[in-house]
Amino acid sequence: MARRHHKVLAPKGTVPRPPPEGPAPTLLVLHAAELVTLAGDERPRRGKEMRELRVLEDGALYAVEGVIRDVGESRALAGRYENASEVIDAAGKTVIPGFVDAHTHLVFAGSREHELEWKAEGMSYQEIAARGGGIGLTVQETRKESDDGLYTSARARLDTMLAHGTTTVEAKTGYGLSVPDELRLLSVLERLQEAHPATVVPTFLGAHAIPHEYEGRGDEYADLLVREALPSVAAKTSARFCDVFVEDGYFTGDQARRLLSEAEHLGLSGKVHADEFSDGGGAALAAEVGAVSADHLVHASPEGIRKMTEHGTIAVLLPAASLASRIPFAKARHFVEMGVPVALGTDFSPNCWTESMALVASLAAHQLGLTPAEALTAATINAAYAVGLGREVGSLEVGKRADLLVLDVPDHRHLAYRIGGRVVETVVKDGRVVLHRSP
Numbered sequence: 296m297a298r299r300h301h302k303v304l305a306p307k308g309t310v311p312r313p314p315p316e317g318p319a320p321t322l323l324v325l326h327a328a329e330l331v332t333l334a335g336d337e338r339p340r341r342g343k344e345m346r347e348l349r350v351l352e353d354g355a356l357y358a359v360e361g362v363i364r365d366v367g368e369s370r371a372l373a374g375r376y377e378n379a380s381e382v383i384d385a386a387g388k389t390v391i392p393g394f395v396d397a398h399t400h401l402v403f404a405g406s407r408e409h410e411l412e413w414k415a416e417g418m419s420y421q422e423i424a425a426r427g428g429g430i431g432l433t434v435q436e437t438r439k440e441s442d443d444g445l446y447t448s449a450r451a452r453l454d455t456m457l458a459h460g461t462t463t464v465e466a467k468t469g470y471g472l473s474v475p476d477e478l479r480l481l482s483v484l485e486r487l488q489e490a491h492p493a494t495v496v497p498t499f500l501g502a503h504a505i506p507h508e509y510e511g512r513g514d515e516y517a518d519l520l521v522r523e524a525l526p527s528v529a530a531k532t533s534a535r536f537c538d539v540f541v542e543d544g545y546f547t548g549d550q551a552r553r554l555l556s557e558a559e560h561l562g563l564s565g566k567v568h569a570d571e572f573s574d575g576g577g578a579a580l581a582a583e584v585g586a587v588s589a590d591h592l593v594h595a596s597p598e599g600i601r602k603m604t605e606h607g608t609i610a611v612l613l614p615a616a617s618l619a620s621r622i623p624f625a626k627a628r629h630f631v632e633m634g635v636p637v638a639l640g641t642d643f644s645p646n647c648w649t650e651s652m653a654l655v656a657s658l659a660a661h662q663l664g665l666t667p668a669e670a671l672t673a674a675t676i677n678a679a680y681a682v683g684l685g686r687e688v689g690s691l692e693v694g695k696r697a698d699l700l701v702l703d704v705p706d707h708r709h710l711a712y713r714i715g716g717r718v719v720e721t722v723v724k725d726g727r728v729v730l731h732r733s734p
């Protein structure tokens with residue numbers, strides 16, 4: 296287990312490393328109109344804390360070899376670190392932590408743009424699946440695709456995510472749905488962990504849907520996952536989480552309990568696709584089994600939300616999925632008011648193709664009822680906790696990774712206020728500028 300955790304906590308990037316004898320790369324960011332630190336205790340933010348951004352005006356930050364060493368006012372830091380090898384002048388701009396996308400389905404073959412025509416006819420997510428679309432179609436295409444093909448397309452998506460400011464990405468399997476195919480998807484995610492500057496956190500989602508060859512035999516498929524898939528996933532891969540889609544026609548509460556308790560036993564933390572299309576008791580189940588997060592939660596019951604509060608389960612809300620599936624938006628205010636930490640994700644998938652956490656933050660403010668400050672907290676520090684990396688990323692504090700964004704806006708509220716624009720000007724991952732867009 297230690298090996299696996301170590302790998303996720305200290306991912307290797309392809310960002311070129313300096314020769315060992317060369318000077319340590321140093322980065323100084325100066326004069327941010329707002330430097331949003333999100334500093335605070337080592338736990339997810341909840342209730343009123345979600346609005347406490349800890350903003351520094353004329354803010355500055357200094358990093359050495361990818362780690363933040365100092366944060367403060369520019370007049371103090373400018374003289375102290377004048378020999379920094381890279382200096383970013385953020386005058387008039389807003390600096391925030393890199394986005395953490397807490398929920399994606401990154402690796403798959405093909406696309407499903409034809410389903411928009413079916414959606415226009417009024418077909419639901421379930422009707423599209425019954426007509427041969429949805430997850431089933433993507434599974435067929437993914438099983439046929441080569442490892443290199445899967446790697447190349449996932450890598451291109453990850454590039455786009457990074458260019459939109461996402462520096463840490465949770466990525467699920469779930470389009471293999473057989474033991475060898477699911478392990479193949481995990482090996483693609485491991486290649487991305489090694490080769491891509493973004494931090495990738497793999498999640499095993501063998502319980503995404505019941506594959507067609509097991510139709511009507513959900514219990515047998517769940518058995519296969521428990522007996523054959525989970526032991527290999529835990530022993531041979533860098534997966535950190537196990538996720539289950541709990542919904543009518545997918546997996547039952549009992550199946551999910553079995554899977555998640557076995558996963559926990561093997562060292563994988565739980566996540567649940569919960570209450571997306573109906574109240575299937577997913578929120579309560581996630582809380583009861585000690586899952587790190589329950590995701591979607593469009594139809595979560597008050598009782599489910601109460602249990603999440605009790606157990607400290609993080610709510611990962613996915614407004615772009617509501618948009619794509621034409622279902623209601625989750626009631627984020629209930630979660631905030633009940634003291635459940637709220638995080639955000641894109642739900643990037645063939646059903647919901649967006650790489651942009653800025654768009655998601657904007658949807659969260661316009662449709663979920665979060666304030667701009669809450670949306671920013673949900674897209675950074677709380678999302679970091681939802682993927683198990685809250686102590687390493689998600690806020691701009693001494694000792695954390697220097698993952699940050701310069702936004703071409705005068706204050707943090709513009710992030711959620713602007714819908715679908717390009718506010719991300721510079722992306723810094725592990726202390727290195729990986730993207731700079733000149734105005």
Ligand SMILES: [Zn+2]
Pocket residue numbers: 398399400568642
């Ligand atoms: Zn999902």
